[in-house]
Amino acid sequence: MKVRVFVSLKNGVLDPQGRAIHHAIEGLGIHGVQDVRAGKMIELDVDASVTDEQLETMCKQLLANMVIENYRIERLAA
Amino acid sequence: MSAFRSAVITFPGSNCDRDMAVAVEQICGGEVLRVWHGDAALPDRLDFIALPGGFSYGDYLRSGAMAARSPIMQAVVEAANKGVPVLGVCNGFQVLTESGLLPGALLRNAGMNFVCREVKLTVENNQSLFTAGYSAGQQITIPVAHHDGNYFADAETLDRLESEGRVAFRYAEEVNGSARQIAGVLNAAGNVLGMMPHPERMIEPAQGGSDGRALFESLVRGLVAA
Numbered sequence: 001m002k003v004r005v006f007v008s009l010k011n012g013v014l015d016p017q018g019r020a021i022h023h024a025i026e027g028l029g030i031h032g033v034q035d036v037r038a039g040k041m042i043e044l045d046v047d048a049s050v051t052d053e054q055l056e057t058m059c060k061q062l063l064a065n066m067v068i069e070n071y072r073i074e075r076l077a078a
Numbered sequence: 079m080s081a082f083r084s085a086v087i088t089f090p091g092s093n094c095d096r097d098m099a100v101a102v103e104q105i106c107g108g109e110v111l112r113v114w115h116g117d118a119a120l121p122d123r124l125d126f127i128a129l130p131g132g133f134s135y136g137d138y139l140r141s142g143a144m145a146a147r148s149p150i151m152q153a154v155v156e157a158a159n160k161g162v163p164v165l166g167v168c169n170g171f172q173v174l175t176e177s178g179l180l181p182g183a184l185l186r187n188a189g190m191n192f193v194c195r196e197v198k199l200t201v202e203n204n205q206s207l208f209t210a211g212y213s214a215g216q217q218i219t220i221p222v223a224h225h226d227g228n229y230f231a232d233a234e235t236l237d238r239l240e241s242e243g244r245v246a247f248r249y250a251e252e253v254n255g256s257a258r259q260i261a262g263v264l265n266a267a268g269n270v271l272g273m274m275p276h277p278e279r280m281i282e283p284a285q286g287g288s289d290g291r292a293l294f295e296s297l298v299r300g301l302v303a304a
Contacts, residue, residue, distance in 0.1 A: 013185065013230060014185065014188060014228070014230075014255065016185075016186050016187065016188055016189070016190045016255075017186060017190070019190075020190055062139070062143070062147065063139070065140055065143070065176065065183055067175075067181075067182060067183040067230070067231070068183045068185060068230055
């Protein structure tokens with residue numbers, strides 16, 4: 001089963017990378033973009049035996065730094 | 079007291095480990111042991127452990143994230159919890175926050191640029207094992223070289239750090255967007271210090287200054303006295 005973990009910076013945590021991307025978008029001449037936040041997506045291919053709890057543990061202890069980031073787990077249909 | 083016995087940990091991608099080992103050897107003397115990240119145990123009877131700067135594991139996932147979960151770090155966390163002094167510089171500071179030994183996190187520099195220059199620091203707490211050789215409020219010059227040095231913690235944590243005297247050093251100028259200009263923090267027990275600036279690169283006039291020397295001298299004096 002494919003699982004996607006989306007890691008994003010918490011609200012209020014400065015995102016200089018997002019700001020630079022925003023600036024570059026404006027450089028394309030496209031207007032109307034209010035804000036840009038950059039994050040990461042980690043795709044895992046896991047056995048059916050991997051539990052939800054284990055996925056949560058992976059996210060909390062490694063994939064996201066809970067001081068500055070949030071995560072969202074998305075399971076894709078096999 | 080027996081000779082000072084210290085360990086410098088090397089992760090794949092560390093690049094300040096030799097500088098750190100030279101500084102410790104020249105100033106603290108004794109025996110400096112070099113320890114590899116994959117080792118499961120630390121040498122016994124250590125007086126001091128240093129986590130050097132660099133780009134451990136290529137900064138994959140987050141700076142310091144992979145190193146914090148390496149086999150040797152479990153031993154470092156145990157030693158730190160037993161009171162062994164631990165200094166993390168630059169990437170070493172990132173490893174300390176990722177491993178939970180220090181609060182907060184180090185974000186990408188606010189200006190997006192890698193900052194590599196000498197900066198002015200203020201010694202905020204001169205009562206610690208690492209800073210007793212400085213005077214309170216002393217201004218020192220130490221180089222920084224980092225991309226992710228923007229210290230972040232929530233307001234409550236920052237207030238607690240300030241009220242407990244755990245801000246060891248503060249930038250005396252704008253460097254990377256760090257919350258409250260924090261450059262170095264101590265753990266609650268005072269035996270773990272993480273800092274972005276590199277004291278090991280400022281230990282003799284040939285390097286442009288020796289303001290980093292007092293940190294290592296403080297450590298030796300503190301342990302002799304203890």
